[in-house]
Amino acid sequence: MKIAVLGTGVVGQTLAAKLADLGHTVVVGTRDPEAARSRTEPDRYGRPGLGAWLADHAEVTLATLTEAAVASDVIFNATSGDASVAAVTAAGVDNLADKVLVDVSNPLDMSHGFPPQLFVKDTDSLAEQLQRAAPRAKVVKTLNTMNASIMVDPGQVGAGDHTVFMSGDDADAKSIVAELLRSFGWLDILDLGDLSTARGPELYLGFWVRLLPVTGGHGAFNIKIVR
């Protein structure tokens, strides 16, 4: 498939690399590609700057948000939550029409320190905000409940015996996303229902940030729905 990944952070890089490994045509979209490409120094976590990362991932293209959306049939939103509506809007609402918009972001407000608070709570969700910003996109919320590494490699904890969630209004879009999730290695994909159910896994992030310090601090955990 032709897949765009909006966002150049660790989530965007991880998703883009995995999707390219799986044989998809992957373009990463960012506001200013040349500025992003010029970042070659490691970041504060020691991860390579995007320029260095791109040099190691020659199969991934870098483009503007608009170019990435135009080129692709499935678009992942992997921007930070507080920039997501702006990023999707910049990609071009018409460029997202009838396409699958996979939202993996979280409405985290880091301005109060750790743990972050949520800037959208149970009366709305970031996924629904994106749907309102791009009404003709087929928004599917998924993968926002674990760190980037586990998103694309669930087998690294508990032999993959844990759960990923999916919310969205379009059944065909959810089928496409479920197929991608299976290709990542996900075994237990739980369809929560329409897009408003994304409020559940987004609220859960307020729990995830408190589980983080008591599970080793590196996010190497996920939840399994035992039923």
Place this chain on the structure above:
Amino acid sequence: MKIAVLGTGVVGQTLAAKLADLGHTVVVGTRDPEAARSRTEPDRYGRPGLGAWLADHAEVTLATLTEAAVASDVIFNATSGDASVAAVTAAGVDNLADKVLVDVSNPLDMSHGFPPQLFVKDTDSLAEQLQRAAPRAKVVKTLNTMNASIMVDPGQVGAGDHTVFMSGDDADAKSIVAELLRSFGWLDILDLGDLSTARGPELYLGFWVRLLPVTGGHGAFNIKIVR
């Protein structure tokens, strides 16, 4: 131990019956014992009225909130979330001093229909509200993340291989609560830290109510932290 259970609903009944089965001296506290005892008709879910339930559980005493607190060393708050601060206050702040107050309630606002919203979100928690109402009590939040049946019988799903959480400021109180949880059958008891961490499992209820319809509708599920 001498244990009070504040609240006569299904959570209170279930906890009281289990604690009595385990050999504890159990008193159920309610605002108006005589009115509660007079309810012998089944409720809208077909569960016996409290009077009928008490006739079947002769080992459990019914008393006022104050009497229950005075008589006990460990007090469970199993009242509905919106009545919890009032119930704990009615039990008498001095009667709770230096005692373990186990809060299993949730800040559910049912006034908007299903799914309920939360009336306290990630800037506070109901557990912290109770601690402020009863500053000398040793509040421990636990058991608010599953239905009453699983609280006291975790083995009924996944052979008990799932997780219960605990938050509180007093290490000795948490040891007492952990021992009670083990006696219920809990194998994986995760201490989240101080009482403010209760914001996490309370927020999770906004996810739980959306998991409920896609897991059979009866609450026969729980989460396991896979790490």
